[in-house]
Amino acid sequence: MEQKHVFDGLRFGEKSQRNLLADHILNVNSTLLQKALQSIDTSSKRWNVTEEINALRARVSECNLSVSRECLSFDASKENMGDNFSFLQQGQNLFSEGKVSICLVLNDHENEEPEGENGVVSYLHALLDEEQRFIKEEDRACVPLVIVSPEHTIEALQKLFQDNDHFGFESEKIWILKEETLPVVCSSPEEPKKHKILMKSPWEILESPVGSGGVLSILASHGTTDSLSTLGINYLQVHSIETKPQPSQHYINPMLVGFVSARGAEIGIQVTEESELKNLEMTFSMKFLKRLKGKIEFEAVMKMNSHVQNVEKEWVESVPSEPNSFEFRSDIYRVLSECSSSAKICLMNITV
Template identity: 85%
Template sequence: MLLRTSSLLCSSTSVTFTPIQLFNPNISPHFQTLELSRPLSALCRARCHFSFVGARGKSSFFIRATATQEVVETSSNSELDLVEVGFLSGVHGLQGEICIKPNTDFPDLRFSKPGRRWLKQQLMGQEKIEEVELVEGRPHPAQKSWILKFRGLDDVDQVRQLVGATLLAEEDDRPELDEGEFYSRDLIGMRVLLKETGQLVGTVDNVFDNGGNDLLHVLLDSSSMEVCNGNPKTNQLVWIPFVDAIVPDVDLERKEMYITPPKGLLEVNMRADDRSKKERRQLEWKERKKQQKRLLAAKKKLCELEQKHVFDGLRFGEKSQRNLLAENIVQVNSTLLQKALQSIENPSKKRWNVTEEINALRARVSECNLSIPRECLGLDASKEKMGDNFTFLQLGKSLFSEGKVSVCLVLSDHENEQSEGENGAVSYLLTLLDDEQRFPKEEERACVPLVVVSPEHAIEALQKLFQDNDHFGFDSEKIWFLKEETLPVVCSSPLEPKKHKILMKSPWEILKSPVGSGGVLSILASHGVTDSLSSLGIDYLQVHSIESKPQEDLQHYISPMLAGLVSAKEAEIGIQVAGDSEVKNLEMVFSVKFLKRLKGKIVFEAVMKMNSHVQKVEKEWIELVPSEPNSFEFRSDIYRVLSECSSSSAKICLMNITV
């Protein structure tokens, strides 16, 4: 009912009236037909004395609208068109003065200028209108109202009978608008079209003052607007900001306006489904209950690990802060944390070094070892240059084209949180994807599932990058954007050597650190990606790390040759390394069967680090800044799977890149 009333704000339907005797009825202050009397400039949206509907100024994208409403009131027997400008709210003083609550953009014009006015009241369900003469009026700032004096009404008893009546004025008695300006009610019913194509979007149903800017409520044309399932929708209303950048052209004579909406504007406030409000509320309630259960389960697991202090922030703070802490608690992988804590109590007796492991593989005499010149890493390398190794490249290309290989890109960009900047990993990834010498061609990517593992701060930039570039040829249904695996940082206290409490970045945020490349295996398993790849018929997962500032740029080749080598030798793992240097980049191929056998198992190493944090001391939160290592961060290297290969006799291929 309220929405229907609002939708009539700008009506200008004309009727006429015949003056009749004024009675003393029970009065209803509700308006039937409303008019926004705010003028609007299509060319200049500057704020002006009469409060425009829109002030589309060149200095600001948004508009400032402060106008109120006037009601169009007309009668059947006269040519006068009237507008409601306010209602009489109470008696003022003892001299027959009365207060009025304005409902107009022009209070000075309506209330201070003497002359004819009309009062509308109701008696026994019928409206009665009588002409009166306004003698004077003055503002009453404290009450946000005006004080009026009518001729012939000189005592309190007379004016008390008028309380609740509506004051009317002539509609034509209003300021003339400058060229390019018009009243908001003139916009109602206008056809809205796309400027670029001329396609009909809908018609303006209403205009609303949103405080910061005016909004057009547009009823979409059902024949031209369709939802995602292809079925036309009816009675769909969307909001369109009335600003020059979006509504550049308004044709008052043709009753048309042309819009240039940003991508997604028309879809963003459309209801995605036809479920009733009750059904949507039930779903929201179920989702809240599900989140509460997840939080309770996460709290129970942390209690078992003696980490109750993490919950202190749930007892105070803003709702958003408490929600942030609840989200942090749910995100803790308690199983991994428990395993990581064991690495403190039971550190590995044998020092592990990835370079030593790789050198041991280099030293072996095996058909699974392959040396390739760097110049042969390009996807267009010729058979003359590659010799017998050309068959591995051809086999790898065949596996990619048949949809048997998935690519996993691991972004590491912790030092530069502006990942989309010139030196960020996201920017470098864009360069890599556009280089068809180092990455499969765009037309060949549709059958290649893609997994992108990234720091949390880069996820949004990555998703936007792919959306803006049509997903670079990949199937959008076969792309996973995953946040890298992180674990809480725990304290190292000589006073309590066996108690390792989670450190807090703030009362509502857990201090976390990335696990490292080994976390890729865990994140793939926990999100069910490994199982999904298996169900898609994928045989191999090719994993590459993408650094924000690679020391050897040419190492970032997503070459099918490594997958071809692993397939040809029927191996479980393939590793690509550069010369005799230390292993710095992650270049590996896993068989999906081997990944499923691992089930996300990773080995942790606890590393002493200095970390500032907050701590609750006697009901007060204090910040602690250490001068020496005070905490453990947990690391895991993906190359530790080589130990699993040794115990399970899994076959490993090594592709050594030579200068």
């Protein structure tokens, strides 16, 4: 893979522009990019997460659990929950004992004003302020919090936590990480093996988010997985946070981790009766994450992307009329295949 063109911008422009390009180059996860490039030539059957989840739903197993939505509320009564109340209690105990970390994955790529009324930062502020939809404030000091966010949202998030006394969390146990991105590469039929990185400008690499699977690689590459283990964490509970028309439906509930712990599972998945998996609600054992070591699988997706290129020492914008590039995607649900057995996967189905 020839990428000398990426360095062209270092030969001219303002110092700040050259520094920007240098930062872009240094921030490329070259190991992950090499793995992603291999997916271009992989002609395997397209992986279908819905089929995987439906297969888990269809099994007869003590690792399957159906729970009504009203049981997700923190004030759900023992009478309403029945036998499931023990899972809630076990989950609450794990949180109180400092054995669970929460990872919030913010998806807000189109909104350039994350602090606006409909922005994901404002939504997160409301969520953290309401104990009925989040863990109780008295438990927060012993719960490490990881937030994975688009780059344009990070500064607003840092300010949000500073201005609100970190919402009861300990500041040294909060990680705000930039989401995993990878360069977009060309798909030239003339040079099918030369997947050159596309440039957004002479000093910016064109990148795209990897998707939910990138959460696990980010945690591993930043050493966060190891840090959580050092803190005595046994489980990581991952939730996607998006702006929703009915935010009151979003509960971050201890029952899933309690269910996973009770069954000795490696992964827990919370799904609704809807076939489409819109929201990410998963629990991982730390033993599983450490064994995984950030390993994720990729799919190369053809897309149209405008970019600039250096033609005879002149920067020219290229605007395609058909797909001209590959973006790389990774779905977090693909780690299901890394489980030692399907009996180590818990499925909690939320009914209306």
